[in-house]
Amino acid sequence: MFKFLFDRDTWQEVFDSFGKNKLRSILTMVGVWWGILLLIGLLGSARGLENSFNRLFGDFATNSVFVWGESTGKPFKGFQEGRRVRLSLTDAKKIEENVEGIEFVLPRSQQSVAVTRNFLSGTFQMAGDYPLLDELQKKKLIHGRFINQNDIDDNKKVAVISEDTYKQLFEKDEKAVDQYIEVNNINFKVVGVFEVSNVNMGPSTDIHVPFTTFQRIYNKGDRIGWMMITGKPEFNIKQIEKDAKLLLKNLNDIHPKDTRAFGSFNLGKEFAKVTGFLIGMQFLTWFVGIATLIAGVFAIGNILLITVKERTKEIGVRRALGATPFEIKRQIVVEAVFLTLVAGVIGIISGGWILIGLDAAFGQGEDAAIVNASVSIAVVFIALVILVILGTLIGLIPAFKATSVKPIEALREE
Amino acid sequence: MLKINQLHKSYPIGDSSLHVLKGIDLKVEAGEMVAIMGSSGSGKSTLLNIIGMLDEADSGDYILDGLPIKDLTEKKAAVYRNKFLGFIFQSFNLINYKNALENVALPLYYQGMKRKERQEKALFHLEKVGLADWAQHLPKELSGGQNQRVAIARALAANPKLLLADEPTGALDTTTSYEIMAFIQQLNDEGKTILMVTHEEDIANMCKRIVRLRDGVIMEDKKVEQVRAEQYV
Numbered sequence: 001m002f003k004f005l006f007d008r009d010t011w012q013e014v015f016d017s018f019g020k021n022k023l024r025s026i027l028t029m030v031g032v033w034w035g036i037l038l039l040i041g042l043l044g045s046a047r048g049l050e051n052s053f054n055r056l057f058g059d060f061a062t063n064s065v066f067v068w069g070e071s072t073g074k075p076f077k078g079f080q081e082g083r084r085v086r087l088s089l090t091d092a093k094k095i096e097e098n099v100e101g102i103e104f105v106l107p108r109s110q111q112s113v114a115v116t117r118n119f120l121s122g123t124f125q126m127a128g129d130y131p132l133l134d135e136l137q138k139k140k141l142i143h144g145r146f147i148n149q150n151d152i153d154d155n156k157k158v159a160v161i162s163e164d165t166y167k168q169l170f171e172k173d174e175k176a177v178d179q180y181i182e183v184n185n186i187n188f189k190v191v192g193v194f195e196v197s198n199v200n201m202g203p204s205t206d207i208h209v210p211f212t213t214f215q216r217i218y219n220k221g222d223r224i225g226w227m228m229i230t231g232k233p234e235f236n237i238k239q240i241e242k243d244a245k246l247l248l249k250n251l252n253d254i255h256p257k258d259t260r261a262f263g264s265f266n267l268g269k270e271f272a273k274v275t276g277f278l279i280g281m282q283f284l285t286w287f288v289g290i291a292t293l294i295a296g297v298f299a300i301g302n303i304l305l306i307t308v309k310e311r312t313k314e315i316g317v318r319r320a321l322g323a324t325p326f327e328i329k330r331q332i333v334v335e336a337v338f339l340t341l342v343a344g345v346i347g348i349i350s351g352g353w354i355l356i357g358l359d360a361a362f363g364q365g366e367d368a369a370i371v372n373a374s375v376s377i378a379v380v381f382i383a384l385v386i387l388v389i390l391g392t393l394i395g396l397i398p399a400f401k402a403t404s405v406k407p408i409e410a411l412r413e414e
Numbered sequence: 415m416l417k418i419n420q421l422h423k424s425y426p427i428g429d430s431s432l433h434v435l436k437g438i439d440l441k442v443e444a445g446e447m448v449a450i451m452g453s454s455g456s457g458k459s460t461l462l463n464i465i466g467m468l469d470e471a472d473s474g475d476y477i478l479d480g481l482p483i484k485d486l487t488e489k490k491a492a493v494y495r496n497k498f499l500g501f502i503f504q505s506f507n508l509i510n511y512k513n514a515l516e517n518v519a520l521p522l523y524y525q526g527m528k529r530k531e532r533q534e535k536a537l538f539h540l541e542k543v544g545l546a547d548w549a550q551h552l553p554k555e556l557s558g559g560q561n562q563r564v565a566i567a568r569a570l571a572a573n574p575k576l577l578l579a580d581e582p583t584g585a586l587d588t589t590t591s592y593e594i595m596a597f598i599q600q601l602n603d604e605g606k607t608i609l610m611v612t613h614e615e616d617i618a619n620m621c622k623r624i625v626r627l628r629d630g631v632i633m634e635d636k637k638v639e640q641v642r643a644e645q646y647v
Contacts, residue, residue: 009523016511317507320468322496322524322572324489403488408468411507 004330014335021307028303029343031296032387036344039289039383040351040375045358046285048373050278055371056197061103061136061230062271065241065264067248068226073260077253085261088222091251095227099243101235106132109214109225110203117169117181124165124206126183127225128214136230137197139208144177144192151191151210159188160208166193183207186217237268293383294390300339301394304332308398315402316410329399336395337388344387348380415607416442416465416576421474423460434460435471436630442609444575447602447640449618450611452627458611459580461627465609466499466578467491479575496524500569502610504581506561508553514540514564515549521572539567543597559590566597570606577601579610583617589647595620596643616641 004010018025069085089107096105110127133139134146142163151158159181161169166176180187188209196204215221231240245262248254254261308315315328355373362370405413423435434457442448452458463469464476467483476483478498486494500521501507508517519536527535540546543563545556553561562582569577582598583591595617602608602622610621618624619641626634 008529012516020511313507314509317503317509318520318524319492320466320495320501320507321521321568322492324492324524326489327524406469408463411468411503 005334010331010334013331014338017307017311017335018339021303024303024306025339028299029296029339029346031299032293032340032343033296033347033350035289035293035296036347036383036387037351037354038292039285040348040380041354041358042285042289043282043375043379044351044355044373045370046278046281047375048355048358048363048370049281051371051373052369053274053278057271057274062267063103063233063235063237064136064228064230064267065237065244066226066228066267067241067244067262067264069252070260070263072254072258074255074258076255076258079253085252085254086223087225087227087248089224090222091248092224092227094251095229095244095247098247099229099240101231101240103230103232104132104136104228106130106136106228106230107211107224107226108133108228109211109218109220109223110205111218111225113183113207115165115169115181115183115207117179120169122165122168125204126159126207126209126214127205128211128220129205129208130211133208136228140195140197142193142195143175144190146192146194147208147210152212155213155216156210157186157188157213158191158210159183160192160194161190162206163193163195165206183209184217231268237266241266290386293386296343297340297387297390297394300336300343300391301397304336304339304395304398305401308332308402311402312405312410312413316405316407316413319407320411325403328403329396332399332402333392333395336398337391340387340391340394341384344384348383351375415444415446415479416440416609417475417477418465419475421461421464421476422472423457423464423469424472434630435464438474438627438630438632440625440632440635442607444607445602445605447599447608447622448610449621449624450609450627451613451615451618451624453613455629456627457630458627462578462580462609462611465576466501467495492524496521496572498575500572500574500577502562502565502569502577502579502582504584506553506558506565506585508561508564508568510553513550513552514545514556514567517553517564518567518571521568525572536567536571539571540564542570543567557590558586559593562586562590562594563597566594566601570601575607577606577608579608581612582610583612583614591617592643592646596647599640599643 067087069087072079072081072083072085075081092105092107096102108127108129110125113124113126115122115124129147130152131146131148139146144160146160147158150156161176161181169181170176176190176193179190181190229240229244231237241264245264246256248262249256249258318328358370358373362368363373418438418440421435421438424431424433438461450458450461460469464471467486483494509520515533515536518539519532522532522535537546537549540549543566545560545563545567548556548560553564556564579598583594586594598608599620612618619638620643621638622640623637625632
């Protein structure tokens, strides 16, 4: 059936007909070329943006929600409304034990502090943290280490400071690790310097100290600032947020329908928005690309229609010599598919060049807007299959047109 | 070889129709060389086209070499044309972007013959018309007479039973016409059956039989003394 594809004459015919209408064929192919170029370029860029988002969010446990206490909105169990709600370590522990699908519950406390070192000083946000934080929001450490379990157990007075804090408190090229900074007249040994990430979830922190140390210095006892609840990947974070809040209300004597008692920020929900946006963009890309492709393929059909009209007499001669209508149709369809495919392949190649260009312009460095802009082989393959299908379908129109003319009428044509 | 019985053909023209062939009876034996003559509008080309299966009769019988030609599908007609008939046209109808050899090989291509075999055979026929040296030339690089010889080689390539020529000398000057006629006569001498449409008396007289048409009926059908074309060349 497809033996003719390997016949030299089949291709001779295709090239002859192409050579006769060079300019027109090229102009026609521009349509398909442009469509594929757009498809590849846009898909690659969308992928690049997605990669860039993933890189930013990759350091975060995105299936998380932050919860903190605010004021009650309803009176309950003898308490008046407007009561200040404060979360405690016990709350965090209870959530971890009782809510389904929890991976971690990470309590945090933070407050603004004045820090001095020799003659340099500044006001910074200092947080008490567990080592776990480093797993949920990956800290990029330039020097030293993050807080470890030892620090927690022994209430060590150590601090991990941000790069900006370092710049304010230290001279240029001065070593920070193993130096001391003074916070409210208490000396903390610097054990690490971290780089501030581009994306910040929750309040930004300049100085991390061990959670236990923080609680002790500020006499927090059991009280914590807020907690970060992370769900296992297979659990819905919205449900976890609901369950956790209900449990918290129960533990703190708050009306079950009180919506104002707790503030929260659902990272999972926000992340889903971004993901949704990316999916939307991909859909749009496919839509635009394929719509342009279809327009291009129609242009090819159009040109073949004209070519067929011009070749009416030749087709008549061929039929007088014994060409069957099927052979004529097949030849025209092969021409259509060939033109679409060549235009498509050139489009894919030049689309690739555009992606290389994008990568060179925007894809370099740590905070690149477009990371590894690329399309997968599967996408290229799908695009090619679409081209072949569209080319065949559109080729059928001139093919039927060519054989709709009786040979006798075709021969009379001048 | 060829038998036609009460053949009718009309073409619709607007609301009315034009009755072109009004009951043609014709019998051609193998080895004959027949000229169909008539003024324009007499129906001679229509008759040739029906014989060539390029057109279909409204009624009547047409039997070619014992095979009834009726209600053919396009595909079957194409196969029959390829197998039984060779066409020579007034305007040569060579494919202009194919060289002489490729043009001659075209009917063989549609027979499904292998490329090498096809080209050997095509070259053989080109040699026969004396154009072997011109095999690689495009039609535009050849003279009218040469083009018609290529066309004859093409018509012969599939070794048809019947050669149909529609004004084969119509586009040629007298000398070249006679050259072509000499060639066609030679083919007839070798046993080919030839049917040609012409309106030139001298060309018709080079055939062995003249059939005159007028207004869709045969006025006269006579055997003639063949004038050999070589003497004029």
